Amino acid sequence: DARVTQTPRDKVTEMGQEVTMRCQPILGHNTVFWYRQTMMQGLELLAYFRNRAPLDDSGMPKDRFSAEMPDATLATLKIQPSEPRDSAVYFCASGLGHLNTEAFFGQGTRLTVV
Amino acid sequence: AQSVTQLDSQVPVFEEAPVELRCNYSSSVSVYLFWYVQYPNQGLQLLLKYLSGSTLVKGINGFEAEFNKSQTSFHLRKPSVHISDTAEYFCAVYASGGSYIPTFGRGTSLIVHP
Numbered sequence: 001d002a003r004v005t006q007t008p009r010d011k012v013t014e015m016g017q018e019v020t021m022r023c024q025p026i027l028g029h030n031t032v033f034w035y036r037q038t039m040m041q042g043l044e045l046l047a048y049f050r051n052r053a054p055l056d057d058s059g060m061p062k063d064r065f066s067a068e069m070p071d072a073t074l075a076t077l078k079i080q081p082s083e084p085r086d087s088a089v090y091f092c093a094s095g096l097g098h099l100n101t102e103a104f105f106g107q108g109t110r111l112t113v114v
Numbered sequence: 115a116q117s118v119t120q121l122d123s124q125v126p127v128f129e130e131a132p133v134e135l136r137c138n139y140s141s142s143v144s145v146y147l148f149w150y151v152q153y154p155n156q157g158l159q160l161l162l163k164y165l166s167g168s169t170l171v172k173g174i175n176g177f178e179a180e181f182n183k184s185q186t187s188f189h190l191r192k193p194s195v196h197i198s199d200t201a202e203y204f205c206a207v208y209a210s211g212g213s214y215i216p217t218f219g220r221g222t223s224l225i226v227h228p
Contacts, residue, residue, distance in 0.1 A: 004157070031214055042220040043204070048213075056215060091157055099208045100146050100165045103216060105157030 002026045006092050006106035013113055018080040021109045023092030024073055032075045033103060034060075034067055035091040043091075049075065050097060082113045116141035116209045120219035128227050129197055135190040135222045137205035145207050147188040148216065149179055152202040161203070164188060175199065200226045 005024040013019055025032050034046040047067040048056040057067060064083070069075045079086055089110050093103040121136040139145060146165055150158040162173025169181040179190045188205060202223050206216040 033215075043218045045215065048215055050214070056213070093158075095214065097214055099214060100163075102148055102150075102160045102163060103158075105150075105159065107155075107157050 002104075004092055004094050004104050004106035006090075006109050008109055009107060010110045011112070013082055013111070015083055015113055016081040017113075018078065019082050019086075019111060019113075021077045021090055021092075021111070023075040023077075023094075023106060025075060025092070025094030026104055027073070029094035029096055029104070031095045031097045031103075032069060033091075033093040033095075034075070034077050035093065037089045037091060037108070046077070046090075079111075082111075084113045087111055087113050116145065116207050116217050118205050118207050118217050118219040120203075120205055120222050122222050123220065124223045124225065126225045126227060127195055130194050132193050133191065133195050133199075133224065135203050135205075135224065137188045137190065137219060139186050139188065139205075139207045141186075141207065141209050143209050145209055147179075147181060148206040148208075149173065149177070149188070149190050150204045150206060150218075151175075152204065152221075154201070158204060161190070195224070195226050197226050197228060199224060 007022045032049040036044045046060040052069040066078045089108045091108045093105045095103045117140045119138045127133045148163045149161040152158045164171045164181045172178045202221045204221045205219040
């Protein structure tokens, strides 16, 4: 059963610390998304990769957030330094890159910055 | 650019009652429409999708949705809900010829009471 795997599932960290979230997309998928979900803002797109190249990161605060795909099996989202307002659930999703196919979501990483 | 409006942020309903979750979209081109469900502490998963053809689409767990082009709507329905249907429901749209980035609505929280 192919699925998107995210680690860690939960992360509690102190303000100012670096946080790295990891995502293993479904094998064969060529698009990867990072979303942030909060009660106030709902689902926000942070970054979008196609064939490992970043195509859209306009939703991501550039001063502290960075997203990369070192290889086809790993996507990372890093926050440095973290702030309490970054507390949210972060989702990774992958897809086949066609408009008539859905995105497959991971279980999410719940980040709490204290 | 396309947009999605989910008209109700919360829909309470009693078990075995029918339910309709509303979704309206705007786009200047033809669209592909999706409904996702998010159970507590989980990622989003696909319920159903409309690509073309019959405007009535059937999905998992007894849900169905009807595409209405003239009203630019894609409402989700279930004739008899169960406690286990309590979840967040998201409508999403891809625009034909657009980028492979879905536009999500803010979500509707379906709360099923015994």
